[in-house]
Amino acid sequence: MSLLHLPPELLDNVCHHLAPTDLHALALTAPRFYHAAQRRLYRHLSVDARNLKCVFTLARNPAIARHVRSFAIRIGNLNTLLKAFYRHLATALSNMSELTSLEVTANQAASWVMRTRDDSSYTRLRRFASSFNLDENLAHFLNKADALQELEVDPFHDPPSPVAELRMGALPRLTHFTGSTQAAQCIVPGRPIQHIHLNSGDLTEDVAESLAQSSAPIVVLAAATSSHSVALIKTLTRCMERLVHLRIVTTYHFSDAPDNMYFANIADALTSLPDLQSCEIWGLHWVSSKKSFHDHGRVWESEAFNPSYIPPNNLLTNGTFLDDLYSDFSYAY
Template sequence: MSLPIELLDHIAAHLHTADLRALAAASARLYHVAQRRLYRHVHLDARALACVFTLAASPRIARHVRSFAIRIGHGAPLLHAFYRVLARALAHMSELTELDISLDQAASWVLRTPAQPAFARLRRFSSSFQLDHNVVHFLGKTPALLQLHIDSLAEPLRLPDTALPRLAQFTGSALAAHALVPGRPVQDIHLTSGDLTEDLAESLAQSTAPVLVLAAATTSHSLSLIATLTRCMAELVHLRIVTTYTFDNLPDSTYFANIKDALTSLPDLQSCEIWGLHWVSSKKSFHDQGRAWESEPFNLPPNNLLANGAFLDDLHSDLSYAY
């Protein structure tokens, strides 16, 4: 077949898996074309793990993988030998751009790959592992990483200052954020667990880029927390703060007026939710292009202000990812 390889790749990109398998059997040349597509995106669960053995045995095939996801529940009976095979497979996937791993916490050692290769093209990494020494080792080999999801922090530690120089989006626990965000250009922060305090807000504000998006939960209803956020994250575009604090009485007009004044100091703010209340903005006047903020009408009983399970589960809503 004399067609250019680029054209064959383009044709293969529009074929279903069964057709790619048939194409691979047609000739040696088409075998390699089909193989690049068959292994480009690999998503596995406990019912389909044979592919891991193929990737571990063939570095050439593993280098075709661009996105790799493996999600195995904690109850799945996997032997230590399988994790060793998975570790070899990951070490071979040097061209990865996306990696999503959800495994037993004790298996984080599968990320401790040999010194080479680095994962120079990896842009997104999501893991159920805690931020331990094995994860830190892996992150030190991902210089192009933009998006990171780490659930929690295993022990007090910090990455080398040179690690993750391009990190722009963090999702995970407050403790992990405290260890990772300062000194890196993180603009988008979603805290899925832990308490947003004034000290943590000050720490997150040490990102080397302006924080534009913040979604978090707090045990406080303190106005000083909002004041701290508006002072140290003055370029916020989207803000969402929910609270586990139980209000005995509805906040008075002075309380809302103080929040309104604080929000007015954020010139770029587009969407805002505080303590479960949505705030909307409008121009101050025809001659003043600044924004004035008002809370939407609130008709629920006071105790519904607290951040129940529905609030916390919704931290990844469309509002949170509007940026």
Template sequence: MSLPTLPPELVDNIILYVAPADLVAVSHTCSSLCPVAQRLLYRHIAISPWSRNINVVATLAKRPDLAHFVRSFSITTAADPSLFSAFYRLLADALSGMTEVISLNLLVDSGASWILEKSGRNITYHRLEQFNCSFPLDFTVAEFLGKTPALLQLEVDSMPCVPSRPIPSLPATTIPRLAHFIGSARAARAIVPGRPLQSIHLNEGDLGEEDLASLAQANADVLVLGATASTPPVPLLESIARHLPHLAYLRIMTTYHFTQAPEVGFMDQVANALAALPDLTAFELSGMHWGSSKRGDDGSKRVWQSSPLGNTFNRSEDITTDSDIFLQY
């Protein structure tokens, strides 16, 4: 029995183990094997200057039947000055054909969000779960997000931008399943309220009371928070405890109190503030890792050590760094 005459599911399982270079040869073997090989060849695509495969964008733009096979697509071109608007038009066409994509990473010119315009008009990316981009949260990106009902993870507006640029409001029906967000504090104020966010990482902006009040409007318990701040750590931790009482992991980057030796009692004040977060198991303050232990099984509060972790501290209760919750960072 020849390979093309086997049941389709067996052919798929056999060709699944063929090396990418050999898949090209398989696609030219016969007409019945070509679609199977192409489906695997274009399933996962990572484009970068060092990979020398940027021509695949033109192929996908001209062949929407191949773009339909794409399940994960990643492109990095931000540092390549040789790319002109003609290339981005091809990229826009390619994206409009990836209607079955699950993971999409666009690390390109931050001013080229217009490549999403064609995709955001009459197309729904009903399977897209993860979207990372170098774009600000502008009206084009907001329209695109309205076409991603299954989105779980989002990174947007991570690059410093002009403060006067307006952030569009998002309808309540947009990205209703979003659980993980990475981006600026100003974008978080538009994205987090009313959505089931569990982990939030703010990599641009100064965390303050207004931001915390906005994050508290998530309709799920926020478990992970990473942010930068310039305010005194102790009052900030007290505000965090009021607004986000269910945090399990907290990372704060600040220069306050670290340009010189901390005041006497500073470590104890931080430890007391952390005690107001009953579910917190791991904390990092500007690179200093803290840990905790329970007094007993009577439900009493955790006791936080008032200095950076040492070799003698038992970290068995801490969140492990290889857990799913850390993969967002």
């Protein structure tokens, strides 16, 4: 049987094993191969300053744009590109209706590219990461992405700008959120978010209470706070009782080491988290052990608080350290 008579799924499998240059050559041999090669060539795209022409192709050819499953574009300052390019980018994003993963990194002033055509939808989009903060343009896009499960928005905007509200019922499947405390308070309540990574803003007791309004139990929380209050930890353990991984760092400067009562109060709060597996608070790792042979409850205690002490480990050869880079604690989720 010749290639011309192969079923589409087998032809796609053949194309899967070809390099881009070979796919380009195959596309020139016959119309049937042209479409099969296109599906593979445009399935996963990463765009930067070296291959911007790809954006024009996707804007002018909706049929090609529908082949794209994952698209990442990383471009620099807005002033280095003409506004016409961003108009083509907005059109390309509107055309890529079959996306499952999208990453857009650009100047905040270009967030209007996310205001895609009213007739565009993204029913298969599962992951979206953006350098834009949650303004009206980004909210317009997110309102069309009901299948979204993982969302990352830019936390770095100074001064803080107001976040836009999403429509009622938007993002019903969202489980992972990375962004600022401000955006989190807008997005998390009422949605089934279980993994929260706050990469800017201050985690306070009020913020913790707001995040606890997620419609699913929060199992991973990583955040920073200006506090060193035991009350904050008690609030977390009270309103997020299904936590599995907890990482709270603080910008507070300890002039003196906390006393034993301070650590005992935190340890007592942690015992109310039956599912907790790993914990870091104020830069200290907390470890647990069983209460007794017959009691499966856990007792938590911190490593010695000594800022000048460095454990005798070679981090470059410690496999555990390397594993941590890919754990649920990583901000690059």
